[in-house]
Amino acid sequence: MIQYPYIPNSNEAVRKEMLDFIGAKSVEEIYSFIPDEVRMKKPLDLPEPCTSEMQLKKYMDGILAKDSTCAENLNFLGAGCYDHYVPAVCDEINGRSEFLTAYSGDTYADHGKLQVFFEFTSMMGELLNLDVVSFPTYDGGQAASTAVMMSHRINGRGTALVPEHMNPSLRSQMECYCEGVKFVTVASRPDGLLDLDDLKSKLNEDTCCVFLQNPTFLGYFEEQCEEIGKLAHGAGAQYIVYADPSSLGIAEPPANYGADISCGEIQPLGIHMSYGGGLGGYLATRQEEQYVMNYPHHLYSIFKNSKGEYGYARALPERTSYYVREKAVEYLGTCVGLWAVTAATYLAVMGPDGMRELGENILFKSNYARKKLAQLPNVKLPYDGRYSFMEFVVDFTGTGKTVAEINKALLAKGIFGGYDLSREMSDLGQSMLVCVTEKTELADIDTLVDALKAIV
Amino acid sequence: MSDTKLRNFHEAQWDEDLIFEQSVPGSRSLLVPDVSKEAGAVTGALSGLMPAGLKRKEKPALPELAQPQVLRHYLRLSQETIGQDINIDIGLGTCTMKYSPKINEQFVRSPKFTEMHPYQDDDTAQGILKIIYDFEQIMKEISGLDAVSFQPGGGGQGIYANAAVLKKYFEDRGEAEQRTQIITTILSHPLDSAAPAMKGFEVISLFPDENGYPSLENLKAVVSEKTAGIFITNPEDTGVFNPIIREFVDVVHQAGGLCVCDMADYNGLFGLVRAKELGADMCHFNLHKAFSSPHACMGPGCGAQCVSAELEKYLPRPRVRFDGKRYYTDYDGPASVGKIRQFHGTLSAVIRAYAWVMSLGKDGLQTVAETAILNNNYMMKRMLNEVKGVSMSWAEKAPHRLEQVRYSFEKLYKDTGVSAEDVNRHLVDFGFQRFFASHHPLIVPEPFTPEPTESYSKADIDEYITALKKISDEAYSTPEVVINAPYKAPISKLECDHIKDYTELAVTWRSYKKQHPDA
Numbered sequence: 001m002i003q004y005p006y007i008p009n010s011n012e013a014v015r016k017e018m019l020d021f022i023g024a025k026s027v028e029e030i031y032s033f034i035p036d037e038v039r040m041k042k043p044l045d046l047p048e049p050c051t052s053e054m055q056l057k058k059y060m061d062g063i064l065a066k067d068s069t070c071a072e073n074l075n076f077l078g079a080g081c082y083d084h085y086v087p088a089v090c091d092e093i094n095g096r097s098e099f100l101t102a103y104s105g106d107t108y109a110d111h112g113k114l115q116v117f118f119e120f121t122s123m124m125g126e127l128l129n130l131d132v133v134s135f136p137t138y139d140g141g142q143a144a145s146t147a148v149m150m151s152h153r154i155n156g157r158g159t160a161l162v163p164e165h166m167n168p169s170l171r172s173q174m175e176c177y178c179e180g181v182k183f184v185t186v187a188s189r190p191d192g193l194l195d196l197d198d199l200k201s202k203l204n205e206d207t208c209c210v211f212l213q214n215p216t217f218l219g220y221f222e223e224q225c226e227e228i229g230k231l232a233h234g235a236g237a238q239y240i241v242y243a244d245p246s247s248l249g250i251a252e253p254p255a256n257y258g259a260d261i262s263c264g265e266i267q268p269l270g271i272h273m274s275y276g277g278g279l280g281g282y283l284a285t286r287q288e289e290q291y292v293m294n295y296p297h298h299l300y301s302i303f304k305n306s307k308g309e310y311g312y313a314r315a316l317p318e319r320t321s322y323y324v325r326e327k328a329v330e331y332l333g334t335c336v337g338l339w340a341v342t343a344a345t346y347l348a349v350m351g352p353d354g355m356r357e358l359g360e361n362i363l364f365k366s367n368y369a370r371k372k373l374a375q376l377p378n379v380k381l382p383y384d385g386r387y388s389f390m391e392f393v394v395d396f397t398g399t400g401k402t403v404a405e406i407n408k409a410l411l412a413k414g415i416f417g418g419y420d421l422s423r424e425m426s427d428l429g430q431s432m433l434v435c436v437t438e439k440t441e442l443a444d445i446d447t448l449v450d451a452l453k454a455i456v
Numbered sequence: 457m458s459d460t461k462l463r464n465f466h467e468a469q470w471d472e473d474l475i476f477e478q479s480v481p482g483s484r485s486l487l488v489p490d491v492s493k494e495a496g497a498v499t500g501a502l503s504g505l506m507p508a509g510l511k512r513k514e515k516p517a518l519p520e521l522a523q524p525q526v527l528r529h530y531l532r533l534s535q536e537t538i539g540q541d542i543n544i545d546i547g548l549g550t551c552t553m554k555y556s557p558k559i560n561e562q563f564v565r566s567p568k569f570t571e572m573h574p575y576q577d578d579d580t581a582q583g584i585l586k587i588i589y590d591f592e593q594i595m596k597e598i599s600g601l602d603a604v605s606f607q608p609g610g611g612g613q614g615i616y617a618n619a620a621v622l623k624k625y626f627e628d629r630g631e632a633e634q635r636t637q638i639i640t641t642i643l644s645h646p647l648d649s650a651a652p653a654m655k656g657f658e659v660i661s662l663f664p665d666e667n668g669y670p671s672l673e674n675l676k677a678v679v680s681e682k683t684a685g686i687f688i689t690n691p692e693d694t695g696v697f698n699p700i701i702r703e704f705v706d707v708v709h710q711a712g713g714l715c716v717c718d719m720a721d722y723n724g725l726f727g728l729v730r731a732k733e734l735g736a737d738m739c740h741f742n743l744h745k746a747f748s749s750p751h752a753c754m755g756p757g758c759g760a761q762c763v764s765a766e767l768e769k770y771l772p773r774p775r776v777r778f779d780g781k782r783y784y785t786d787y788d789g790p791a792s793v794g795k796i797r798q799f800h801g802t803l804s805a806v807i808r809a810y811a812w813v814m815s816l817g818k819d820g821l822q823t824v825a826e827t828a829i830l831n832n833n834y835m836m837k838r839m840l841n842e843v844k845g846v847s848m849s850w851a852e853k854a855p856h857r858l859e860q861v862r863y864s865f866e867k868l869y870k871d872t873g874v875s876a877e878d879v880n881r882h883l884v885d886f887g888f889q890r891f892f893a894s895h896h897p898l899i900v901p902e903p904f905t906p907e908p909t910e911s912y913s914k915a916d917i918d919e920y921i922t923a924l925k926k927i928s929d930e931a932y933s934t935p936e937v938v939i940n941a942p943y944k945a946p947i948s949k950l951e952c953d954h955i956k957d958y959t960e961l962a963v964t965w966r967s968y969k970k971q972h973p974d975a
């Protein structure tokens with residue numbers, strides 16, 4: 001028998017000692033009670049293993065070497081997953097064995113972990129100007145889905161109004177999740193803002209919520225956000241805003257312009273893209289009963305004991321499926337605790353001035369890219385009068401080339417062009433969504449512009 | 457068995473203030489390049505780049521510290537956390553706390569993976585797409601089913617995804633209005649109830665009989681033309697294996713329902729039992745449990761969703777395909793449930809699980825299961841013979857267990873007044889993470905569910921048993937010692953069960969300060 005490095009008791013002598021103690025001749029004798037009819041009749045058919053660590057490393061590194069990454073090319077892709085700078089301290093902390101390999105330990109053994117969770121929710125609370133923030137969920141899409149379901153449970157209504165140009169992938173996830181809620185599209189105006197007349201015509205006594213992304217999926221600030229909230233409230237609906245936290249050092253948090261429920265994606269807060277794997281969702285509200293009791297997630301509350309020590313424990317757990325199974329508020333399982341640890345570290349590293357400078361840096365550079373790309377022949381930048389944050393639309397219809405063709409040509413020059421919008425938003429023609437983050441250099445933008453000049 | 461030495465342990469106790477209390481205004485931990493001059497020459501001033509009404513008026517009250525202080529703060533908090541790597545993490549049963557190989561961390565922390573964007577051209581992502589595709593083939597073999605999605609971000613989302621597929625299947629067949637009920641067992645994971653309920657199903661929970669699992673008669677009594685399916689774990693949460701599982705599945709199938717197996721607790725079954733032989737139409741595995749991806753403070757994980765050929769078309773999109781030369785992303789799928797999560801799922805868990813399986817092969821996987829069974833049965837014999845006050849439910853009718861056991865401290869509690877929760881708080885004083893008690897409802901009184909996976913040595917198990925014997929002895933001789941524990945944790949006993957409503961909740965420091973202005 002192989003002595004497996006990860007399996008201490010694959011040692012023959014130890015196995016015999018343990019079997020003797022149990023009084024069994026073999027392990028097979030122990031599990032012989034499993035009925036034959038459900039037992040496998042032949043061994044698993046799996047690839048030959050790399051039993052030594054050095055073989056495994058060579059094998060895995062060989063596969064990963066086939067990838068060509070954003071670090072090895074110039075990247076202008078965003079559309080829900082963003083190439084932000086990850087401070088070294090974030091990786092240092094989330095790589096600590098203690099955090100990486102902890103699980104559901106609680107108040108005592110994992111006091112430190114719970115303090116980090118509490119600091120995560122507390123710092124998010126400051127960023128969002130809200131008192132209640134939940135333990136993070138799977139991704140921003142799940143947070144948005146729960147936000148809609150929260151509104152549905154609060155007012156019992158069954159229609160969610162969502163903008164025409166919201167992230168289609170996000171909408172697909174929300175429509176799959178939100179059982180009993182119908183999604184109705186509110187049109188965008190040609191200038192890029194939400195069509196308030198259309199919104200008014202669709203708001204009615206069945207509207208559970210008005211959902212807005214701000215900045216929008218196409219990258220623009222929705223300047224009517226306060227008015228949209230007033231219209232939602234006027235119809236008795238909840239107002240949900242999905243906001244990119246990397247914008248909140250410079251932009252008002254949604255609660256300040258009337259949002260009842262704030263939600264979004266925490267991947268920008270120190271978490272690597274990892275081919276879209278590094279996601280986590282935040283959800284936050286005011287501290288009111290209708291919201292608090294409608295969170296499906298863990299809520300870690302702070303307590304003080306008789307010695308004056310602070311500690312943390314799960315509070316009001318009777319909401320959750322761990323306690324009341326099918327009667328719970330939605331369901332709750334393992335989500336993304338390590339990303340709470342990471343995002344907390346990130347916000348502590350950035351501080352208020354870092355978050356402001358981050359926003360300003362992105363704002364300057366994305367607008368630089370907008371101006372430069374606007375000068376390309378036959379290329380149109382719609383929504384000229386709008387303010388954009390990190391992303392914006394570039395319309396190549398006039399060039400006679402498709403975005404797919406242009407991106408193939410860019411790729412040959414080591415550039416990942418923007419997200420191709422033509423597949424899901426045909427009304428925008430051959431448009432791409434260009435993303436510029438704080439990692440993008442001005443020279444990178446010039447390189448993109450020069451490359452496009454040659455292509456179109 | 458002779459007892460092993462108990463260590464004189466004390467967890468780090470840094471008495472670390474909240475990071476807000478350490479803030480020194482003006483301090484910086486990271487600087488961001490100033491591009492205002494160079495870019496501003498093209499864009500104009502910052503004030504013209506944002507709508508006036510949306511500019512943030514008050515800066516967020518985030519803490520301000522220099523980098524060494526931030527790093528030190530979080531390192532101290534890490535030391536006040538007991539991860540699997542640094543303790544004998546036998547207690548957290550149903551969680552399969554096993555060794556997460558360090559080499560696999562190198563793969564997922566490589567820039568060849570971390571710097572990949574999900575919308576990159578497939579030609580630039582042949583490595584990660586190959587891993588997704590290859591691991592799907594492996595999971596097809598391990599489950600015996602025909603297609604796998606890694607999109608669900610945890611076990612709960614895996615069960616939810618199966619419920620979504622099941623619902624779509626019956627919608628397509630025009631039976632959705634008729635088939636409104638899901639059957640599960642009360643000793644299956646609570647998510648086997650909650651996730652189908654989220655999809656609008658009525659949930660019927662079967663209770664165990666004297667054998668530790670529901671009788672076939674009980675099942676037959678609730679199966680009808682309304683049955684959409686059964687969501688079931690086997691072994692159940694208690695470690696009891698349902699030997700008539702095939703009959704369960706057959707009864708549901710005959711009524712037109714589907715069978716969904718929750719394989720979260722799979723560690724004792726590698727190479728022995730598959731979803732296919734159980735007759736399942738769908739199942740899910742937690743890659744952050746039996747497949748070694750670390751638990752990471754409760755995620756990110758991955759609930760690998762496996763389905764039969766008939767159900768493949770309903771799987772979430774995108775899927776990864778291989779044309780013999782090239783791996784590619786397939787977004788098409790008119791029958792698909794859509795998205796369960798964004799992009800392809802938690803691929804760090806997929807990479808680690810793939811590397812873990814590739815390091816073991818078929819023989820290694822079977823050794824995992826057999827060693828988990830050996831460890832558990834060794835510990836079970838010591839536990840029941842040597843730790844006073846401990847018993848095992850259904851011991852008479854169902855004496856066998858595979859990889860985990862739900863024990864009870866009921867006798868200890870009746871004899872001494874020391875509860876399972878008291879024992880749990882005291883474990884940290886010996887250097888152990890707390891144990892998992894039970895899912896709700898507590899069918900077994902004063903429950904305790906350890907799981908000594910294949911990662912633990914005989915000496916590890918002996919140390920754990922010795923600690924429990926010591927705690928039990930204390931309960932009988934000086935119960936107040938256990939009741940007032942812990943003593944060697946970062947904080948002392950906390951009265952934290954008193955919150956009765958939302959007004960007393962404080963999940964943010966700002967909320968706490970509003971309630972306690974003197975804090």
